[in-house]
Amino acid sequence: MRRIAKKIACSIAIVAVISSSTQQAGAATNTNQLVTDAQNAGTILKWAISVEGSADFKTRPYNQYNIAKKTILAAENAALNVSTSEKLSVQAKLVEPKIHVKRAQAYIDAITSSEKIKELTYNLQKAISSEDLNQVESAYHTATAEYRKQVKLLDRVYGQSTRDGIRNAVKPAMEKLINQVNYDVTVKMHLDKASNNIQENKLEEAAFELEKADYYLNLKDAKFTFKNLLTKTYADILESLPLKPLTVFTDGKNTVTINFSKMYAIPLIGFEAGQFKISRETIQSAKLSEDKKSVIITTSDLNPSTYYTVTWKDHKLEFATEAKPDTTGILLSETNVAYMETTNNRIYSAKLTNSDGSPYVGRVRVSLTDANPTNETTTSSTARITSANGNFGTAGQEATTYTDQNGNLFFIIEAGNLTSVTYVQPIIQKLNGNQTSKKASITHFLQLQNTSGFYKLGINGSHIFLENDYLYSVGFKYKWDSNDLFFIRGQNVPQEVFERALSNGDALMVGYEVRDENISTWNITIDVTEAAKVEITNPAHTPVTYDGSSYMISGTGQAEYTVHLYQNGIFLGTTKVDANGEWTYGSVSLLQNEANKFEAYQYAPGKDGHNGEGSENPTSPANAIINEGAFASTKITLNDVDNNGITISDTIDFTFLNPSYGHQFKKDLAGSLTINDGFGRTAVVKVDYIDGDTLKVVDFVTTEPKFTHNSASLIIVGTTGVVNQNQLAFNVKVTNSNGPVILSSVK
Incomplete structure (x- = not known):
């Protein structure tokens, strides 16, 4: 029985081997056919996406694409039943069809992308034709943002001629429109920002944006479609920008x-x-x-x-x-x-x-x-x-x-x-x-204080910003507004009184509310404010020499007080001291060639008077003197040390006009004189300071041919850097107004 069982088992094994070999042979034959089908489908797809084949850059070869994918998948599934060596062979044979499928996907995506680009191009062209810059800008941003994404798909197409064909069908038209309005949109964006900044009183930012717009408008190589419109808009916005x-x-x-x-x-x-x-x-x-x-x-x-x-x-x-x-x-x-x-x-x-x-x-x-x-x-x-x-x-x-x-x-x-x-x-x-x-x-x-609560603050005057309603203390910014309540030592006061009192050395207790609609409380618990003395700070020095028809008179005083200004004893008018303790009367007409004496008195709110009567300091007003008149000479003398006419090391003495003004050359000045010899020839000499009315010739900068150094008619016709103690330039015209002043030679 055992022998019979062994024979049966052996027979079954032989049959199984014969059956397996037969199936593998059949699978291999089937797989080879499927691989061949995939290769053929890949070849058909290759020519469908090639300019040398049937590619027209418009038709998507979906049928060929889908057949190639299906036959490749079928071949791969069939290869699951073949030997390892056969699998490797199949994989190698399917590489090329798979490449064609990948390239076909890029080709199909590129056609879809090109259609989107055509639509973007149409919309941008439509906006440009409308001549509405708002529509142009909107369409431009939409088009350029999407174009940057879509154009990448065009560049993935395989084959230079095919890639050029599909790109050239849509890219030139789109890029032409983009280039046509690129500068228009750029300038418009800067102009819009400038306009918005002006409305928000951000004038520095507005001027900055206008400068950038002007730069592009005048750029040599820039091309515009709406330059006239943009230029007019630029002019209008520039006109609305305050001169500041x-x-x-x-x-x-x-x-x-x-x-x-x-x-x-x-x-x-x-x-x-x-x-x-x-x-x-x-x-x-x-x-x-x-x-x-x-x-x-x-x-x-x-x-x-x-x-x-x-x-x-x-x-x-x-x-x-x-x-x-x-x-x-x-x-x-x-x-x-x-x-x-x-x-x-x-x-x-x-x-x-x-x-x-x-x-x-x-x-x-x-x-x-x-x-x-x-x-x-x-x-x-x-x-x-x-x-x-x-x-x-x-x-x-x-x-x-x-x-x-x-x-x-x-x-x-x-x-x-x-x-x-x-x-x-x-x-x-x-x-x-x-x-x-x-x-x-x-x-x-x-950082703006973002936590509501009670804060005890010590105030440093340099960190008080009254114009912008805030102060800075201990690393945080604290803002107030007209909705808040203000106190001085517990006494409720108007906001403007609180701001006038707020100064260096004060101490505050603040009940701070973060939300603007809530009410913060501000209490000055220690107030060190004292009435400021009235001063004239412009002119900054007194007396001062000046050659001009008008001068801005201004100074400092107690905030909210009134200043009365007099010129040579004659009442000019009044002005108010602002919240920062400063006042300006304005540009005052000066008496010509005279000493203009100014006096300023300040009056507390509700008080008034004449010639200082009733003012804070009636016997000691602020004073300033402007000696109006040219820094010029009535006589100029050459000290000719070597008897050769004007040469290096000679000194020149000046007798100044208006002796009472105390004109003196600025110490350590280094300037130049342009001297005419009376015969039309000039020399420019460098001069240095010797004393208040004497200059020394230290060099000849330029000398015209045949200049007569020892001429009896040497005339100063120009100066550079020759100024008095107040930086007032020497006035040649006034010096020579009554006939040229001759440099009298002293030997």
């Missing part, structure tokens, strides 16, 4: 430059130094820059490490001088520490010059450092640069850009961290041979 001083630059010596929001188009009749005021200094001249957007002011010598306020009409700007003469050639428009909320940003501006004073036109790097006073090491700040000279890129702590043709640099920074105080100080560095650098002013990005 925005930034101040100084060389730290005796030149101050004020940059205005736009061209100073006020008629130049009467344009003179008297329209401006700089605290504690005398202004002798003011002239417009070539682009008429800046006024260059000549002052008396500025003190180092000193804060100044420049005033024009009702506008005031602060600036500070350096402790030492600045040799970096980097002039900063804002030198004061700024306090801003963490949700705001700050615009910095600088003017860069070469060693010879010409504009520095080149690369510059701006980097941000942590200016936290508790941080002893220089580290990166959490603040970020968001724009540098109009180049908007990824925000970071460093940016490299180029100055414009006038050497100007503008950049914008933001806090970066909205939930904590950020102290940041930018460093500006020229990327030239010397790579000089300079630190700009610090910006404190303050």
